[in-house]
C-alpha cells in the first residue's frame with residue numbers, strides 16, 4: 158500500500174471510529190443556580206499564539222496525502238475563516254518528499270484569510286531531512302503561523318514499514334526550536350503526552366504542548382486494519398487497546414507539573430462541554446479532528462454548523478458555571494470527586 162492509499166484509509170477508518178464514552182464523563186463542572194451573568198454578553202474570545210480567536214477552538218491536523226484532502230482542507234479553512242478560529246494542516250511529509258502540493262497549496266492560506274494556520278511535520282521524519290531549514294518548504298506556501306511536530310511512535314509501530322527508529326528525535330526537535338522563525342508546537346496523535354516527554358520538550362524550547370490524548374481517533378486500530386494481510390508480523394487486536402493517556406489524564410499531569418506552560422487539549426473532544434472541561438483542566442484552547450471529519454467531507458457550511466454547535470455548547474457551559482469570560486474557567490469550576 159502506498160502512502161497516499163494509506164492516508165485515504167485513515168480518513169475512511171477514522172470516520173467509523175468516534176466513541177461515545179470518554180474520561181471527560183468523569184469530570185463534572187460545578188453548577189451555579191445563581192449565575193449572575195447575561196448569556197448574550199459571555200465573551201469566548203482568547204489569545205492564541207499572537208492572534209485573538211473568537212473562541213478557544215482550533216481544527217487539529219488532518220492528513221495531507223490524498224487529493225481528497227484538498228477538498229477537506231478547503232472546507233475546514235473556509236469555515237475557520239468564517240468563525241475566526243485556527244487550524245493546523247495534516248502532515249506535509251509527502252509534499253517535501255515527492256515535491257507535490259498534496260492538498261496543502263497556498264489556496265488554504267487564501268481560504269483561511271488572516272486566521273492562524275499551522276504547518277505539520279512528523280518529528281521522526283526530521284531525521285531524514287537533509288537540513289532542518291528544508292522545513293521552510295512546509296512553512297512558506299502556507300505563510301504558517303506555527304509549526305506543529307507530531308509524535309506518533311505507537312502509530313508507526315503498528316504500521317506496515319512504519320518508522321521505528323526514534324533515536325535522535327529529541328535533538329532534531331531541539332534543532333527545529335533553534336531554527337524556526339515561528340513558534341514550535343508538539344502534539345501526540347491520540348495517545349497523550351507524558352510528564353517526562355513534556356519536560357524534555359519544554360527544555361528543548363517547544364512553545365506549546367498539545368496533549369492529543371486517548372478518547373477519540375485511535376491510530377493503533379486504524380494502522381492494524383490497514384496492515385492486515387501485509388508482511389508485518391501478526392499481533393493481537395486487543396492487547397494495546399488501552400495504551401496511552403486520556404486527554405484528561407494528560408492535562409491533569411502536565412498542568413500540575415508545568416502550570417505556566419501553554420497546553421492545548423485535543424483527542425476525543427466531542428462537544429463544547431468537553432472544551433470547557435479542558436480549559437478547567439489547564440488548557441488554553443481545544444482542538445478537534447475526528448469529530449469534524451464527516452462535515453469536512455461534506456461542505457464548508459456543514460463544518461460551520463458543526464463548529465458553531467461546539468461554540469454554542471461552550472457558551473452554555475460558561476453560563477451554567479456562572480462565568481462571563483471563557484478565560485475565567487479554571488480548576489475551581491471542577492466538582493470535587495465524592
Ligand SMILES: Cc1cc2nc3c(=O)[nH]c(=O)nc-3n(C[C@H](O)[C@H](O)[C@H](O)COP(=O)(O)O)c2cc1C
Nearest residue numbers: 171217218219220247248307373374424425446447
Ligand atoms: C484522518 C486523520 C488524519 C490525521 N492526520 C494527522 C496528521 O497528518 N498529522 C497530525 O499531527 N495528526 C493527524 N491526525 C491526528 C489528529 O490531529 C488528532 O491528534 C487525533 O485525531 C486526536 O483527535 P480526535 O480524537 O479529535 O480525532 C489525524 C487524524 C485524523 C482523524
